[in-house]
Amino acid sequence: MWAIISIRVENKPGILFKVTHLFRSRNFNIDSLTVGVMENPEFSKMVITTVGDEKQIVQIVKQLDKMIDTIEVKRLDEKKTVxxxxxxxxxxxxxxxxxxxxxxxxxxxxxxxxxxxxxxxxxxxxxxxxxxxxxxxxxxxxxxxxxxxxxxxxx
The missing domain is CATH 3.30.70.1150 (ACT-like. Chain A, domain 2)
Known part of the structure; x- marks a missing residue:
């Protein structure tokens, strides 16, 4: 199952490494990753696409949400998302x-x-x-x- 995950994080050095390390340590592949500073420069938005079964996707979203530098994690519904x-x-x-x-x-x-x-x-x-x-x-x-x-x- 293909999933789009949107993550709002604090815009500081090392956060990209932490997120990608979480994926690597859980043996997940990142299909694509984009990062950009938001309207408030204290925050960045990451959009990650990955493939896994429902249980794996739910688990990775929960793990991302527990990270200290993470403000918000959403799994986007591809039918309701641009x-x-x-x-x-x-x-x-x-x-x-x-x-x-x-x-x-x-x-x-x-x-x-x-x-x-x-x-x-x-x-x-x-x-x-x-x-x-x-x-x-x-x-x-x-x-x-x-x-x-x-x-x-x-x-």
């Missing part, structure tokens, strides 16, 4: 027809085209992980030269 991720793909171009076809795919998915060269282009997409996966599969035949993902963030 969650997105940013990805950049550098795609190989073999000719002008590739560029046209990739533009069509990008427009269909709401992606933006950047840095078009004669042999490659960079495409930016902000979407859910499933939508990103579908777009990635559609451009894979052209050749993905490189990619970078931010991780899920959510409200």
């Amino acid at each position: 969650y997105k991720e940013l990805v950049l793909f550098k795609i190989k171009l073999s000719g002008s027809s590739d560029s046209t076809e990739i533009n069509k795919l990008a427009n269909t998915c709401g992606a933006k085209i950047h840095n078009v060269q004669k042999d490659s282009m960079i495409v930016e997409l902000t979407a859910t992980p499933d939508e990103i996966k579908a777009f990635e599969e559609s451009i894979r035949p052209f050749g993905i030269l490189d990619s970078a993902r931010t991780g899920v963030t959510a409200l």
Whole structure:
């Protein structure tokens, strides 16, 4: 089961290590992690996605909630939550027809085209992980030269 966990923490050195250490010590994998300072600079928000069974997810939320530097921990319901991720793909171009076809795919998915060269282009997409996966599969035949993902963030 995939879970999105939102954590409000005190914005001080070492808190990221403490949170990731908790996951590691419980033998959990973090699929993605984003951190940003909140409107009040004394606090940061972490959004972590992970996979586990219901019992494991409940346990990790309880353990996070017990941490001294943790202000609030929420397990977010993906049906009631806006969650997105940013990805950049550098795609190989073999000719002008590739560029046209990739533009069509990008427009269909709401992606933006950047840095078009004669042999490659960079495409930016902000979407859910499933939508990103579908777009990635559609451009894979052209050749993905490189990619970078931010991780899920959510409200």
